[in-house]
Amino acid sequence: MxxxxxxxxxxxxxxxxxxxxxxxxxxxxxxxxxxxxxxxxxxxxxxxxxxxYGLGTDMTVTKARPASTGSSSGRPKFDFDAKSDSGTTQSSDRVMTQGGQSLKSSLVTRVAAQKGVSGAVGALSLNVTKVDGSFTRGTAKSSTSSGSGSSGAQQGGPGGGSGQPQVQGGGASFDVNSYSVAGVDVTHQDLGPLATSKITTGRTFTAAQTDAKVAVLSASYAKENKKTVGGTLTISGTKYTVIGIATPDSSESTTDVYLPLKQAQTLGDAKDEVTTIYVEAADSKRIDTVKAAIQKNISGTTVTTSADLADTVSxxxxxxxxxxxxxxxxxxxxxxxxxxxxxxxxxxxxxxxxxxxxxxxxxxxxxxxxxxxxxxxxxxxxxxxxxxxxxxxxxxxxxxxxxxxxKLTAELGSTGGGGMGGGPGGGGPGRQAVKNTMEIAxxxxxxxxxxxxxxxxxxxxxxxxxxxxxxxxxxxxxxxxxxxxx
Structure with missing residues (x-):
């Protein structure tokens, strides 16, 4: 009813x-x-x-680079032999650490031992500036004036038949190429710079290649420089065999070359040093507590969480x-x-x-x-x-x-103090102070x-x-x- x-x-x-x-x-x-x-x-x-961030990364530990003192500006300096034979190609690499002040590798163990931390991995961020090219010598030629000379001309005075020597031709042509390098702890690749990339060609590092002369390249860098698996990459005179091509999960990743951490430390003259420590918390709900513990127990460091990074997105x-x-x-x-x-x-x-x-x-x-x-x-x-x-x-x-x-744009600003220097997509080595713009659908x-x-x-x-x-x-x-x- x-x-x-x-x-x-x-x-x-x-x-x-x-x-x-x-x-x-x-x-x-x-x-x-x-x-x-x-x-x-x-x-x-x-x-x-x-x-x-790397996959599984909850925070990073860095240290602010102090202001430069003295006359040294820290800018790249290149020395070439200008007296070399004409047409001889010259090349020079300048390798510099990026991402803030270097940290001792022992700090990775200390961070890993903090309460609430389930894992910590160190990484070294480098920037390589390569300059190559050649000088071409010019030729000195003198010109003679036409017509009958006077007594003054015969005596070499003004208006004489012989002019000043002139240099013709010559010059220099050099190409400058800058790219980023990340030193990876090959024994813990699930955390750190390489964690956000997928190997699409070749293979990744093995745990035994802690000091091997091997490299993994980003897909964009390999395509731009015509590098393939099995080829070689020379950095500061050292040849590295390309064993893999990695495609980042984010199109904005700025790391070009991945090397074993020890090899990167050797290149950057940074033995037993890292620039970034990637940290994974045992409990994602206690990230702020872990951050506070690290800052309290390891003084002088800057701990950056995803919440901090979110504040830099504009x-x-x-x-x-x-x-x-x-x-x-x-x-x-x-x-x-x-x-x-x-x-x-x-x-x-x-x-x-x-x-x-x-x-x-x-x-x-x-x-x-x-x-x-x-x-x-x-x-x-x-x-x-x-x-x-x-x-x-x-x-x-x-x-x-x-x-x-x-399409929405996201500008990734620096978090300060080195921030995410060296982190995938975080502006990349040497780019911390520059805003990186992403386009998201x-x-x-x-x-x-x-x-x-x-x-x-x-x-x-x-x-x-x-x-x-x-x-x-x-x-x-x-x-x-x-x-x-x-």
């Missing part, structure tokens, strides 16, 4: 039912859209932070994320509350127009609770219908955002949790509207119906 009457009443008032359902649908659709876009923002920020990604997190959520809440109120007011208004109906039903013996249940039932059905429409609209909006994939994934939230809101909206309408209907008396007839 309840179901039959419910169906008949909803069919009889299709227009009012559709208006209430659409009001709820718009609010629910906005909630789904904002939640899905916020999830897309989090994914985008995750990609940015992933490009700065650009349209950061702006859009802030809008989605604040303005978008508050707007969706406001629209949802408005939708609930409109549904409640429309339901209450509809009940007012059904005075004769409910008064007659009470005169026939319907108790107030049965009348209230009837109104609440109709409102819940309206809410479910609005929820279905809202979910459909929300999914459509999320799909449209994903299909369009608007925005998507809007919709989770099952979001759908469940939408369904819950639909039911809640129906209950709110039904509660107000039911309360009004329960207060009606049979005499009200008689007065409306009169």
């Amino acid at each position: 309840f179901g039959i009457y419910l169906k008949r009443e909803l069919s009889r008032r299709k227009k009012a039912t559709l208006v209430i359902a659409m009001g709820l649908a718009l609010g629910i659709a906005l909630v789904i859209t904002v939640n899905s876009v916020s999830a897309g923002m989090q994914q985008a920020q995750g990609k940015v932070l992933k490009s700065l 650009g349209s990604l950061s702006t859009a994320s802030d809008l989605a997190a604040s303005v978008g959520k508050w707007l969706s809440v406001a629209v949802l509350v408005a939708a609930f109120l409109v549904a409640a007011l429309l339901t209450s208004s509809a009940v007012s127009r059904r005075v004769r109906e409910f008064g007659t039903l009470k005169a026939l013996g319907w108790p107030s609770r049965r009348v209230t249940r009837q109104v609440v039932g109709e409102s819940v059905v309206n809410g479910l219908l609005g929820g279905a429409l809202g979910i459909a609209l929300g999914l459509g909006a999320a799909y449209a955002v994903t299909a369009i994939s608007p 925005l998507s809007a994934p919709v989770s099952v949790t979001t759908i469940a939230l939408a369904a819950g809101l639909a039911i809640a909206g129906g209950l709110v509207a039904g509660a107000m309408g039911g309360w009004r209907a329960s207060r009606m008396r049979p005499a009200d119906a008689l007065r409306s007839v009169a």
